[in-house]
Amino acid sequence: MTEASICTIGDEILIGQIIDTNSSHIARELESAGIKVRKMLSIADDVNEIRENLTRELQDSDIVIVTGGLGPTKDDVTKKVLFELSGSTRHVENPGQLEVIHRILASRGLDVLEINRAQADVPNKCEVIVNRLGTAPVMVLRTSGSVLYSLPGVPYEAIGAMKDVVEDIRRHYRLEDIYHKSVMTYGIAESSLSNMLEPWETSLPEDMHLAYLPDPLKGVTLRLSVFGGEKSTQAARCEAELVRLRKILGDSIYSENDETLQQVVGRLLIERHATLSTAESCTGGMIASMMTSVPGSSEYFLGSVVSYANSVKHGVLGVRQEILDTCGAVSEDCVRAMAEGVRKLTGSDFSVATSGIAGPGGGTQDKPVGLVWVGVSSAERTEAVKFNFNNDRLRNTQRFAASALDTLRKFIASR
């Protein structure tokens, strides 16, 4: 099996200032292409460390993916090491990357300084994959038995470049066929899911593997991988197992096409030519932000009232003062009124509302931190449901928002 090492370069990782998320993303991309990651490492912006470690990884692995150490500022040293390791004699300006540098800086209204232009210069014994999302090119160093790809450290540029990198790997290595299918679920905790699925999972053929990928905003994604057999039969064999999985999980499955909850909600709205608005207290705009993260969402998303203060719940959404005084803002009556209020205010077909206690302060015996009420409303009916979580502020808010979207998804789907 083709093996890879992933190496991140940057002092900021080693002092714990930032958490390396690139490696995890790159690992998933490599893994689904059938490449085994045998090692990840993070080292400092130091020429000697970089030289020593990259040399060793090129000996031990078929593929080495490097991120970081390519920015225009002083502490960026990866290029120096690649110059040396590749036995280059001079730098060559890459016209494709230079064009991108000009385009990006122009769009920001900035001049192209010498420091920027120099980013397009690459060691003459390295190949280049143009980085369309940033100023530093992807450099490719081929040795006798291995290949090294040097990617920028900025996560969205590194992630963006991986598609081209995997394509390049496919052109040079014969990779084993692995078929993956993702089934996205929401509302069942990983441990409960694992219990529910145990008999099914145990009965899977030897060459199929199930992975649980939990995410606070997406729920638990189940990834079924088929390693053996011909590519032509892998999909059918996978589907045969999924038929049984669907019976166990029912409508806890929200997508089999790598969609997010907000994409599914958007799709359901488009199918019904319907519009949506949100009224958010504890989620503070996160649901609206998630909905509008989908390109084209203006087709169905009208807007939101983030009613953080009770005065806004009353004054803008029309929640009766009596409800706020007697039931409180975190209550079934309040989220029902919020959902109905925002639907009428914006004229949307559907709406969703949240009110809860994200913490760390504000909890009581009756209404502890982690409690959230979710309301959903259409012209025909309004419903409310409550959830309890117990995490830190950010994690609670994420769970609140995702649970609201999942409640909304089921509500719209049943219409």
Added chain:
Amino acid sequence: MTEASICTIGDEILIGQIIDTNSSHIARELESAGIKVRKMLSIADDVNEIRENLTRELQDSDIVIVTGGLGPTKDDVTKKVLFELSGSTRHVENPGQLEVIHRILASRGLDVLEINRAQADVPNKCEVIVNRLGTAPVMVLRTSGSVLYSLPGVPYEAIGAMKDVVEDIRRHYRLEDIYHKSVMTYGIAESSLSNMLEPWETSLPEDMHLAYLPDPLKGVTLRLSVFGGEKSTQAARCEAELVRLRKILGDSIYSENDETLQQVVGRLLIERHATLSTAESCTGGMIASMMTSVPGSSEYFLGSVVSYANSVKHGVLGVRQEILDTCGAVSEDCVRAMAEGVRKLTGSDFSVATSGIAGPGGGTQDKPVGLVWVGVSSAERTEAVKFNFNNDRLRNTQRFAASALDTLRKFIASR
């Protein structure tokens, strides 16, 4: 300087299923104790890989911290390797850890099985630090020049054990003091910043190091580290350099205390006993979401109207239809009207509004993708400013939101 390697063991990290957060936490603990982390690595649950890598790290570093590979179901692969590397001849039961195992399982209503009891058995040439938060003990292996600490993989147990580990290190090593200071800036790109600071940076003493840490939501953080000298003088020497830095950067510096933009805005509001509301089009609730991510933000944040549709800009915020028809939604007039509208609607002292084109669709020659208008308003005056970016949808939205918060910060600070 005392140097350390951090090694995490676990297949789940290598396939990208989970992101390693232990290493980052351990690095921060080591770093603030004056220990330099020279390498982080993640390897598989494989005896050969573990043996080979730990042997190398014990040669190259003074201190090696290992997490993972200790659970009862993982066949204790780490313990096997430590048995071998330490030259142990048998396992010895650690009574302190056995007591913890009994206590923890009893509290969960579980019996102590043989598999649990065996966790208290440690190689006889290893020392033990009792893990009070879990069942697997911390094992300590001292070689001639180095020391290895093996911690459990569960994050809260690993983090909990680090206090004892650092204490143990202090007993055995004389540690150098390192002083760090972070200066957070917004509005100047990393490459321009590097140019502006070059004379200053070049003149820094040999034992001071400057790092640039860019982030779309935080701008560029400059971290100045002082390696040499006595602890008592490091802060004063750093401050002497910062005096010059502040003159160069002026109000582009928004914090010297590791605050985010939303925390600074919150602090400015609290100081003025003032409140805030937001009116968001292209940012879709992200600004409200960022503001409410700060605990206690209900003290000053009243709410937001996410006016994604023009009907909401007009109907809820009171933007005149004439403005929408003639200038369009992405215009100075519109964001001024939005900012004033939401301030009056919610009764807040300050407000901020955004309207722009996040992409990928919707751009025109006059109003390209990446253009955003930001409006800020108080009872005394309303201002508007535009920015141009050129990224993907998520990145543009993040830049829009951060630029709006930075504009708001300067607006409030000048009042």
